[in-house]
Amino acid sequence: MTCSYTPVIGLEIHVQLATATKLFCACPTGYIGAVPNSNVCPVCLGLPGTLPVPNARAVEFSLRTALALGCSVQRGTRFHRKNYFYPDLPKAYQISQYDLPLGLGGSLDVRMDGDVHRIRITRVHMEEDAGKLVHACGDGRLSGADHSLADYNRAGIPLMEIVSEPDIRTPREAREYVAELRRLVRCLDVSDGDMESGSLRVDANISVKCSDGRWGSKVEIKNMNSLRALERALDFEIVRQTAVLEKGETVFQETRHWDDVSGHTRSSRSKEEAHDYRYFPDPDLPPLFFEESWVTSIAATLPELPWMRRERYASTFGLSGDDVGVFLEDRCLAEYFDALVGAGVTPSRAANWIRTEVLRVLNEVGGGMAAFPVAAAELASLLAAVERRELSVTAAREVFDAMHKEHLSFEKASRRCGIASGNLGENALKDLLRSVLEENADVVEEIRSGGDVKGKKIRFLQGLVMRKARGQANPESVLQLLEDMLRGEQ
Amino acid sequence: MKEFSGFDVDPELRNTLVHAARVCQDAGAELVDISLPVTIGFGLACYYILAPAEASSNLARYDGVRYGLRAEGDTLLEQYFRTRGAGFGKEVKRRILTGTYVLSSGYYDAYYLTAQKVRRRIVQEFAQVFSGVDAILLPTSPCLPFRRGELVDDPIRMYLTDVFTLPVNLAGLPGLSLCTGYAKNGLPLSVQLVGKAWSEQQLLGTAAVLESRFGTPRIAPLETKTHFKGGERL
């Protein structure tokens, strides 16, 4: 008889905290593009006689995340040393947390196809990053390389590790879990959550359970640098482990590396390298005890979390899943949306305008929402004019372009585009109409003589007026006025 | 101190302690007998678990990668072995091995964790004693100074000479050693004063009074110089 196989997946996620300085020294954290070994000091180089001093901001960021994940925050927490030798580890131990992590026992809900899956979080803890090795020659691995170069710019950068329970059942669920966690850290402003650059690193533990009761050993997969890579690697591993169990063989406990090019995982660490990390409390760092009031104030000042925002946008504003998705990925965009709605723009129009016009500009210009020059209040004025039908959508786009290109207010941009603010006055509009009627005496004649059965001709005149008004007239009132004037002069 | 009487303390050091006590009394101190059973009974063992554990981790950075001695090898592991094999002395290696052992999984609870608990007891014991006294007078060492390298092959005996000083470090208290004169062979005699936490100022003041009353010469007699010659690297 055939068995069914259930994957059992747990994720360990390292999030690089967006602090200005490292976890235990005052070195800057911006290592990307920096000259190797330029952001280092005696502390993060682990020189003898130096002592670490914890970065309060990193603790706060981790606390914020732990609280948002519903973890119980420990009153006291402490750092442990994880001892092992490797050239990228300056002190030959990593300062991490072990038996008293900052947060314990939270959860994160993953939404898939309308269902909600609750993934339990085991723990949230702080640790320092290691340096980076560049292996010259060979195949880029340490063995076979001519020599290796060590860059300690990254050494000591604060990381937060978030460990899930093995509650994940499918690769897609794993992907959604990571995506939601990424939204969370971005929303909390504790990390940029970028997987490509390594700000968010995912290691997966996966085993396969057979319905006949057999279990494969837990395999750890590393080196997945995107959500897609994570999903593919897990897919691959499920097939591999299932095949091993099908053959009646044993899945070995090991660490495997994902190769995005070949689409395979390969065994990467042999058993003889199995480490005994000899964890013990770091004698250089006293335990941290949090004042109740500090934790309470952090909890009280958490921003609206992604799942709350999702709920509000969907139920209060009736936004589509797509719209909600876009806003959840970018908190600045969402806040811009909220500002527009707050200024009276209808939610659907605000969402639509952001997704078409604002995102178009951001794509062209780059720099993200933070650098976007049009204040929400100004765009709201523009959209209000559209809503009052004082401005056609085409004219509004023209004004909008002037606003972001030349950093103009709505008022100035309208004038710049030859459109006075607000609607043309009634007299001005009538003047405009009269001139159009005079210029098109032949058409007027045809209409008056009853030759406009289908109303095409009057709409032609309406179009001319609208063009001349540069969108600053309500098309319906133009039509009404035209009918009145044509009738009145009959 | 009660426990001290059970120790094999050099007679000259025993005499100097008795003498020091009398000097204290003459200076107006009230002498009280105290007891530190956990400290004296387990302090040394406790220290020689905790200190090597920390040392094994603290000294791991001397791996030849960033600075200091590097003995090249064909592989990374070989470079580590050679560098550390060549760079550390015998006693340091012994402590690294001891420390690595007591932190290993399976041994951590029995050694390191137990030692931490004992340390806590020592801290409490000292606190108890200090609720009744201002300073503790005790020997610095049970024996006269040994030659450099003399005991390196007999570590237990060597470590035992620290029995009165190490617990003070474990308890995080200020302590000082005070020269009280010279032995027949010309080596310095001493006693130790231990104070409450943060009482360094008082402790130094007390020591200054004692020193002036002892009239200890600042410079050791000439013949002692021979004792500091030779010996192997520690």
Ligand SMILES: [Zn+2]
């Ligand atoms: Zn630094």
